[in-house]
Amino acid sequence: MNSVKIEGVSIQWFGNSCFLLEGDGKKIYIDPYQIGAEPTFDDKADILLITHEHFDHCSPADIRKVRRSDTTTLIPESCSLEFRGDARRVAEGDILADGLEIKGIRIEVVPAYNLDKPYHPRGLGVGYIIELGGLRIYHAGDCDFFPEMETFSADIALLPIGGTYTMDEEEAASAVAVISPRFVIPMHYGYSEGMDGDPERFKALVHSKNPDINVIILDS
Numbered sequence: 664m665n666s667v668k669i670e671g672v673s674i675q676w677f678g679n680s681c682f683l684l685e686g687d688g689k690k691i692y693i694d695p696y697q698i699g700a701e702p703t704f705d706d707k708a709d710i711l712l713i714t715h716e717h718f719d720h721c722s723p724a725d726i727r728k729v730r731r732s733d734t735t736t737l738i739p740e741s742c743s744l745e746f747r748g749d750a751r752r753v754a755e756g757d758i759l760a761d762g763l764e765i766k767g768i769r770i771e772v773v774p775a776y777n778l779d780k781p782y783h784p785r786g787l788g789v790g791y792i793i794e795l796g797g798l799r800i801y802h803a804g805d806c807d808f809f810p811e812m813e814t815f816s817a818d819i820a821l822l823p824i825g826g827t828y829t830m831d832e833e834e835a836a837s838a839v840a841v842i843s844p845r846f847v848i849p850m851h852y853g854y855s856e857g858m859d860g861d862p863e864r865f866k867a868l869v870h871s872k873n874p875d876i877n878v879i880i881l882d883s
Contacts, residue, residue: 665677665882670796671686671796676848676850680804681696687795689766690706690709691709691711691768693711693714694802695711696722707731709766710770712770715741716787721738732748733748734748735766736751737751737765737772738753739788740753758771771792773791775788775789788805800817800819801815801819801821801844803821806829807834812838817844819848820838820844821850822839823835823849823851824852825851836869840872843876847876847877848881866880
């Protein structure tokens with residue numbers, strides 16, 4: 664299966680780090696890449712979130728497929744791609760709440776960076792915590808297990824496990840241990856060289872620390 668319904672939210676995974684979240688009457692796409700056929704108008708994005716500018720997260724062809732003229736797009740300040748319409752530059756620490764919600768949806772912009780790898784220096788990418796359908800959903804973007812994660816609160820965590828460019832299975836399991844979500848979905852593995860993370864190994868590592876966390880492995 665490539666989708667799951669968790670309480671008030673439907674989550675569909677397209678592979679890599681691309682997700683469609685549906686809840687509260689809104690459709691939120693994150694990092695669209697290789698989504699296949701163009702969605703119908705009604706299935707396009709109310710909100711589009713981009714974590715960073717790498718081609719497999721900020722694909723102009725896929726962005727065009729999911730955007731409507733009234734789509735609100737959040738992009739990191741460092742992203743050079745220009746957008747028409749309602750596009751807003753964001754940086755870690757931004758909190759879109761208390762009257763600044765995006766179409767009624769509260770979104771926190773959080774760090775996303777590597778600690779000892781050159782691929783994602785701090786300040787170039789972000790993660791997002793989205794409040795949707797009564798749940799807090801954390802999309803980590805591309806990152807390692809970094810100290811600020813200890814302050815994050817989420818019901819659902821979408822975490823990279825591929826290694827090389829991001830956390831591997833063991834690091835991601837350590838991230839789960841400090842975030843303590845009720846559900847976790849691994850992402851960013853299995854689609855190219857250097858992304859050899861094993862979701863079943865990740866699941867076993869998570870359960871070795873906390874067997875009550877529900878690890879959901881989706882097919883892209």
